[in-house]
Amino acid sequence: MSGIAVFLCRCFGEVKRVIDLDSLQKEAERHNDVVSSAVCESLCLADDIEKTASRIGESGADKVVIGGCSHLARGGAAVDALVERGIKRSAIGLVDLREACAWIHKDDPERATEKAWDLISMEIAGLHHRRESDDVTVSVCPEAMIVGAGPAGLSAARTLAQMGFKVHLVERGSNPGGMLNLISHVYPSDEKASEKMKTFVDEVDKNSLINFYPKAKINSITGFAGNFNVQVSSSGGEQRLRAGAVILASGARVWLPHGLYRYGKLTNVITQMELERQFIKGPREIKTAVFIQCVGARNHERPYCATMCCPSSLKNAVRIKEENPDARVFILHRDIMTPGSVLEAYYRNALAKGVQFIRFEETNPPEMLGDEHVESVEVFDSISRMKRTLECDLVVLSTPLIPNDDNVKLAHMLGLQVDRYGFFSEIYPLHPLETRMDGVFICGSARWPVSSDNAIVQGEGAAAKAAALLGSKAFSALSLSRVPGEKFGHAAVNAEKCTGCGNCVAVCPFAACRLQKMGRKSIGRVNKLRCKACGNCVSVCPNGTVQLPEQDYRAVAAMIKQAFGGDSAL
Amino acid sequence: MKILIFACKWCGLIGADGAGKKRIQLPTQFRVIPVECAALVEPDAVIRAFASGMTGVAVLGCHLGGCRFNHANHAAIKRLELLKTLLDATGIGGKRLLISFGTAHEDHQYAEVVKTFFDELEAMPSTAAWIS
Amino acid sequence: MLEKIKNIARTILSEKQADGVLGLIKGQWDIIQPHIFESPVEVDALVIEPKWLLAKMAMTVLRSSREGYRLAVVVRGCDERALTELVKRNQIEKERLVTLGIACTAEQAQACICDRPYPQKLDCGEAVAGVDTLSVESVKELLAGDGPERMEKWANILKRCIKCYGCRNSCPICVCVPCKLEDQVWVETGVIPAEVLSYHLIRALHLSDTCVACGACQEACPVNIPLMALQMSMREMLRETYGYEAGLDPDRKSPILYDLCKEPAAGQALPDWVNSLRKDDES
Ligand SMILES: Cc1cc2nc3c(=O)[nH]c(=O)nc-3n(C[C@H](O)[C@H](O)[C@H](O)COP(=O)(O)OP(=O)(O)OC[C@H]3O[C@@H](n4cnc5c(N)ncnc54)[C@H](O)[C@@H]3O)c2cc1C
Ligand code: SF4
Ligand code: SF4
Ligand code: SF4
Ligand code: SF4
Ligand code: SF4
Numbered sequence: 001m002s003g004i005a006v007f008l009c010r011c012f013g014e015v016k017r018v019i020d021l022d023s024l025q026k027e028a029e030r031h032n033d034v035v036s037s038a039v040c041e042s043l044c045l046a047d048d049i050e051k052t053a054s055r056i057g058e059s060g061a062d063k064v065v066i067g068g069c070s071h072l073a074r075g076g077a078a079v080d081a082l083v084e085r086g087i088k089r090s091a092i093g094l095v096d097l098r099e100a101c102a103w104i105h106k107d108d109p110e111r112a113t114e115k116a117w118d119l120i121s122m123e124i125a126g127l128h129h130r131r132e133s134d135d136v137t138v139s140v141c142p143e144a145m146i147v148g149a150g151p152a153g154l155s156a157a158r159t160l161a162q163m164g165f166k167v168h169l170v171e172r173g174s175n176p177g178g179m180l181n182l183i184s185h186v187y188p189s190d191e192k193a194s195e196k197m198k199t200f201v202d203e204v205d206k207n208s209l210i211n212f213y214p215k216a217k218i219n220s221i222t223g224f225a226g227n228f229n230v231q232v233s234s235s236g237g238e239q240r241l242r243a244g245a246v247i248l249a250s251g252a253r254v255w256l257p258h259g260l261y262r263y264g265k266l267t268n269v270i271t272q273m274e275l276e277r278q279f280i281k282g283p284r285e286i287k288t289a290v291f292i293q294c295v296g297a298r299n300h301e302r303p304y305c306a307t308m309c310c311p312s313s314l315k316n317a318v319r320i321k322e323e324n325p326d327a328r329v330f331i332l333h334r335d336i337m338t339p340g341s342v343l344e345a346y347y348r349n350a351l352a353k354g355v356q357f358i359r360f361e362e363t364n365p366p367e368m369l370g371d372e373h374v375e376s377v378e379v380f381d382s383i384s385r386m387k388r389t390l391e392c393d394l395v396v397l398s399t400p401l402i403p404n405d406d407n408v409k410l411a412h413m414l415g416l417q418v419d420r421y422g423f424f425s426e427i428y429p430l431h432p433l434e435t436r437m438d439g440v441f442i443c444g445s446a447r448w449p450v451s452s453d454n455a456i457v458q459g460e461g462a463a464a465k466a467a468a469l470l471g472s473k474a475f476s477a478l479s480l481s482r483v484p485g486e487k488f489g490h491a492a493v494n495a496e497k498c499t500g501c502g503n504c505v506a507v508c509p510f511a512a513c514r515l516q517k518m519g520r521k522s523i524g525r526v527n528k529l530r531c532k533a534c535g536n537c538v539s540v541c542p543n544g545t546v547q548l549p550e551q552d553y554r555a556v557a558a559m560i561k562q563a564f565g566g567d568s569a570l
Numbered sequence: 571m572k573i574l575i576f577a578c579k580w581c582g583l584i585g586a587d588g589a590g591k592k593r594i595q596l597p598t599q600f601r602v603i604p605v606e607c608a609a610l611v612e613p614d615a616v617i618r619a620f621a622s623g624m625t626g627v628a629v630l631g632c633h634l635g636g637c638r639f640n641h642a643n644h645a646a647i648k649r650l651e652l653l654k655t656l657l658d659a660t661g662i663g664g665k666r667l668l669i670s671f672g673t674a675h676e677d678h679q680y681a682e683v684v685k686t687f688f689d690e691l692e693a694m695p696s697t698a699a700w701i702s
Numbered sequence: 703m704l705e706k707i708k709n710i711a712r713t714i715l716s717e718k719q720a721d722g723v724l725g726l727i728k729g730q731w732d733i734i735q736p737h738i739f740e741s742p743v744e745v746d747a748l749v750i751e752p753k754w755l756l757a758k759m760a761m762t763v764l765r766s767s768r769e770g771y772r773l774a775v776v777v778r779g780c781d782e783r784a785l786t787e788l789v790k791r792n793q794i795e796k797e798r799l800v801t802l803g804i805a806c807t808a809e810q811a812q813a814c815i816c817d818r819p820y821p822q823k824l825d826c827g828e829a830v831a832g833v834d835t836l837s838v839e840s841v842k843e844l845l846a847g848d849g850p851e852r853m854e855k856w857a858n859i860l861k862r863c864i865k866c867y868g869c870r871n872s873c874p875i876c877v878c879v880p881c882k883l884e885d886q887v888w889v890e891t892g893v894i895p896a897e898v899l900s901y902h903l904i905r906a907l908h909l910s911d912t913c914v915a916c917g918a919c920q921e922a923c924p925v926n927i928p929l930m931a932l933q934m935s936m937r938e939m940l941r942e943t944y945g946y947e948a949g950l951d952p953d954r955k956s957p958i959l960y961d962l963c964k965e966p967a968a969g970q971a972l973p974d975w976v977n978s979l980r981k982d983d984e985s
Pocket of ligand 5: 882904905909
């Protein structure tokens with residue numbers, strides 16, 4: 001037998017006080033599809049749920065409509081409790097009679113009761129057409145692909161390899177090390193950058209679980225959590241990789257200050273990165289140096305702080321002082337950003353070493369004096385409110401990190417989002433290393449500019465998150481939910497009706513739809529594991545070929561028809 | 571007066587819930603269909619609603635940057651704006667379709683959106699030309 | 703002009719650029735009808751008047767012909783745009799299609815209320831300026847008046863519809879089987895008077911961003927419903943908001959399928975803090 005059981009919750013009188021539940025029940029009894037109905041005291045009590053579940057069993061109903069409080073209040077929990085007792089989620093309809101009816105219409109019980117019945121009959125009508133999405137279970141390929149072999153990628157690779165997972169470490173350049181390969185020494189430890197990375201690079205060399213692909217270019221990434229397929233061309237030729245998880249550790253790049261402070265025109269105006277390169281070559285005798293902070297950062301176009309520029313300037317200012325104690329070194333800044341005890345101590349050390357700090361306003365930046373090279377820098381000190389002229393033989397511009405150019409391309413391949421600058425976005429602030437796409441994790445400067453220590457920590461974190469996925473043998477598509485709560489379902493294409501127009505492919509924000517050739521025709525296909533059930537494809541498919549079974553168009557149309565007593569106006 | 575509201579579970583529905591908890595009194599003549607995301611509101615379903623005699627239809631979704639499904643709601647807004655143009659051209663009136671993204675997230679906002687929509691529709695001429 | 707187009711058609715056939723040329727033929731008893739010319743001699747009988755839309759026919763021919771069969775089509779502006787849309791929507795394989803573009807005369811453009819009476823790839827004839835569609839009296843009148851007045855006007859117009867599906871069948875873009883208009887969930891079937899509101903709004907909206915203003919729907923209508931006016935208003939909206947016109951750029955899909963960062967909309971500001979994809983192209 002099949003039919004619908006209707007349960008109306010009094011909610012200790014909260015609903016009952018306004019809505020005439022007895023007449024609702026009578027209405028329900030008269031309804032053709034309803035095989036059983038009851039008014040219960042309060043479905044949030046375990047007792048009542050138990051009773052309800054057994055009544056459903058007895059009545060032979062295969063679908064249930066509950067009229068009670070809202071999903072966010074206790075309604076959601078009541079649904080969960082019934083699901084636990086073996087009733088399919090898609091067979092349960094929850095009607096919010098409390099928040100959405102009784103409480104907002106308490107002065108008009110008659111119409112509230114009318115509305116309550118409309119809402120119940122809408123749900124009854126809709127339930128008929130709801131189906132559960134077909135689930136699929138996929139096995140997990142216990143290997144990870146890591147994009148980028150900087151501090152973040154290397155630490156992720158090391159962590160995963162030490163846990164016993166095979167790692168494909170894909171690097172655009174020829175050597176591991178990332179941006180630290182371009183840097184002489186690293187704050188805050190002041191050790192040589194190559195020294196710092198040594199343990200990580202050694203791990204790549206000796207751990208056979210880590211496959212390193214130098215000079216690599218990612219051509220495509222398809223697939224889904226547990227089973228990504230990657231096409232890479234590297235110095236080893238064209239290759240296909242399979243990976244259960246993808247960790248994006250592709251870092252960022254340095255912004256070049258063309259047009260600012262006459263960079264590129266004056267020979268001794270250089271960037272921090274150029275100074276690092278000179279230091280790698282060996283010590284330099286510098287008599288007076290002026291560092292300028294926030295060049296192209298914390299402004300209208302790039303309002304963010306890149307976090308690594310202040311400590312870098314402190315590092316190099318002190319180094320100049322140490323190499324030549326008589327040197328005069330100025331740091332012109334808008335605020336010194338050195339959060340945490342270690343970096344604050346680093347700042348104090350620079351002060352103690354005699355580095356001078358001058359604060360300027362964004363609206364009144366320092367000026368370069370000189371023709372071919374800088375002879376002096378003029379700056380308006382915003383604290384003493386005095387103009388100062390600093391003679392110098394070197395000006396170092398601190399520029400921020402900006403996103404890599406191919407982030408957007410990678411984001412499109414993976415169905416990710418980038419933020420408005422182009423860094424990869426995390427799913428929520430509470431899950432900083434996870435993205436909206438299952439099985440894809442982010443760390444290091446690819447998600448936001450960080451120092452190498454932070455990059456290393458984040459790499460470990462991303463590896464731990466990935467390991468949790470790689471360690472599971474298999475999982476089902478419906479268990480993947482990047483949003484809190486249950487996954488709603490996933491879209492499915494009816495191959496016979498599809499015209500292959502490609503609208504769904506263009507609109508899907510998760511790159512879950514694609515076209516597949518079937519003879520001479522193309523048809524749309526939805527990847528169940530990538531689909532997050534947003535419904536965009538459903539809304540642009542001209543003839544309703546792609547549907548979310550949980551909210552079939554017939555369900556919506558049926559609900560619309562019942563919305564006001566089922567009296568279609570036309 | 572018959573108003574149909576499609577409310578996204580992450581925005582409009584939260585506002586609706588809050589309005590209930592605050593016992594904000596609202597006119598009764600509206601019905602809510604909860605959806606996972608405003609992107610799931612097919613423009614054809616909105617048309618279906620008008621053809622079934624709705625005086626107005628509202629779609630409540632999240633802020634343009636706050637969609638749980640990446641940028642799913644951007645395309646949703648675009649489709650609905652286009653539908654408004656069509657409603658205007660046929661004289662039904664684009665104003666009968668309320669697109670509210672990110673403005674009904676909280677209890678009072680939600681109540682305000684619903685009430686204002688009521689008042690606006692009340693002031694509009696009837697759709698009798700269709701209904702007769 | 704006719705001689706020139708014939709010569710091009712002959713070259714296409716003799717050089718095997720295509721296996722057939724779809725155009726109009728003046729046959730027995732001077733009857734003009736579409737025809738596939740497969741040899742250069744045959745081309746002598748080719749004519750280009752009157753206006754006859756061939757896009758949908760070209761699609762059908764290509765679908766039913768053998769693999770690798772290439773078809774050249776004599777197209778006016780609207781036909782070319784329709785073919786472009788069909789290629790964009792994967793109904794025609796680009797490689798199998800050659801177009802032979804001809805320009806329409808100013809009189810023809812007036813008659814069609816056409817804003818672009820020439821193809822992008824013009825092989826023959828002089829392009830004349832298009833008509834400013836929304837300022838044409840007949841269109842203006844249809845879209846004039848305040849809400850209730852216009853509603854009444856359109857209600858009366860649309861109530862003439864006998865739901866013969868002629869508009870849908872003739873539209874080059876409408877290729878869905880089954881079509882939503884035949885699904886009683888969307889448009890009630892078997893009722894008298896027919897449910898025309900949902901029928902027409904759904905049809906018009908489905909074509910909003912793909913309508914190439916060919917006029918086939920309107921020409922096919924037995925009761926003279928001015929269907930184009932609705933399409934024009936939405937075409938104008940897309941032009942103003944996104945600078946988009948269907949059928950022009952084969953590489954640009956409808957902007958309403960994309961997010962606001964890739965396809966920004968005039969008058970739709972994104973809040974500063976919005977996390978989203980930048981304007982850069984997809985891979
Ligand atoms: C001038 C300067 C001085 C600095 N000084 C210090 C310091 O003293 N101390 C400190 O802690 N930090 C310092 N930093 C910051 C430090 O460089 C970064 O924090 C760190 O490198 C970030 O590590 P990462 O792994 O996230 O990215 P990166 O180090 O940028 O590594 C990313 C790697 O990914 C590769 N890659 C990028 N795209 C792709 C792709 N599509 N496919 C394959 N591979 C790709 C790149 O080639 C690179 O090897 C400094 C930065 C600058 C600019
Ligand atoms: S519902 Fe459709 S558009 Fe949304 S994620 Fe799934 S496949 Fe993509
Ligand atoms: S939008 Fe619909 S018809 Fe078009 S390809 Fe996708 S499923 Fe097929
Ligand atoms: S004018 Fe009519 S037939 Fe031509 S494309 Fe537009 S809707 Fe289709
Ligand atoms: S009206 Fe819509 S569903 Fe029907 S054929 Fe045209 S585009 Fe397809
Ligand atoms: S061609 Fe005319 S009568 Fe036929 S369905 Fe279309 S509008 Fe109605």
